Amino acid sequence: MQFSPLIEELIQALRCLPGVGPKSAQRMALHLLERDRQGGQRLSSVLARAMEQVGHCKNCRTLTEEDLCRICSSGRRNQNVLCVVETPADMLALEQSGVYDGRYFVLLGHLSPLEGIGPEDLGFDELLQRLKDEPVDEVILATNPTLEGETTAQYLVELLAGLPLKVTHLAHGIPLGGELEFIDGGTLSRAFAGRLGFATRKDSDG
């Protein structure tokens, strides 16, 4: 026995959400049906609008329902720095750290021959166009420290080699609050290779 066809269809449809297996999908469907029809209706209508209306920022490719995202349309951002990230979530994480006041370019993925994702899918042409049109001095490659992310960064380094600008990447090393014991060997060897001197009184004075 199962639930009635429409309820089974709802449980099935909920499985399109990441991290939702059969048991959670059942729990979600029954929760909405038993206790929160209003929430379910609201979710349905917002979902329909979002799936239809959300597109990409014309300038940086992040997800937005507007023509230009807030960062690209803001006059207050530093136009001389451009940070390249893989996803809108990465962009949000950097924004939330509050450390960066420049602009972004969102690849919406990384190079992955296996999945058939090549340079044309990641908007490299648009990126080069922006570097021609805008007064950018430095490109920060903030792709993920994974095989695909690093490959993508390396490709970009070569692509941008001839241009009159500095290309940098985020520092690798031990994350704050991490315990050495639990940090993987790759990170440790990067942290060793990139070790820094302590700032002594003399250094900071002079």
Place this chain on the structure above:
Amino acid sequence: MQFSPLIEELIQALRCLPGVGPKSAQRMALHLLERDRQGGQRLSSVLARAMEQVGHCKNCRTLTEEDLCRICSSGRRNQNVLCVVETPADMLALEQSGVYDGRYFVLLGHLSPLEGIGPEDLGFDELLQRLKDEPVDEVILATNPTLEGETTAQYLVELLAGLPLKVTHLAHGIPLGGELEFIDGGTLSRAFAGRLGFATRKDSDG
């Protein structure tokens, strides 16, 4: 900085799902927008239909978009036994165990003065009516072994006391595959109090 207004609205709307906090809601929204618009659209339309069309079985009160659920409309179920459960999910769990071939009555909750849930919300009148109309010999109270579930069962025991039928509850004890070490004291004392003799050769022979 946040995402654009419509994306923020979607993240907020996803939080109506049980077990979904701000981080998961963000992950779900971005997943649908970046990778599965079709799934999102399908979810939106199924949700809208389910929230509008799913009601309750006229006979047993379980969730269904039909007038009568499949069990109530089946001619093959034993009409002499009626099992009372709290939720449609409990009913499904019993069905999946394959141990029961009678019919059900779904309370859709349990007595809870604090939440303002009284006998009238749990369909006790409909239950009594069914017991008058149908040839039921035994009512199995399969409410949850929680304070509220047991209180509800106790209330029903008193309500059904005058009727010419047997009222039973599921056995309490040690779950199969459980290790004594990890079983709570309440369950252990119930299992002690209800201990059973081993079936010896002689017993089973006759």
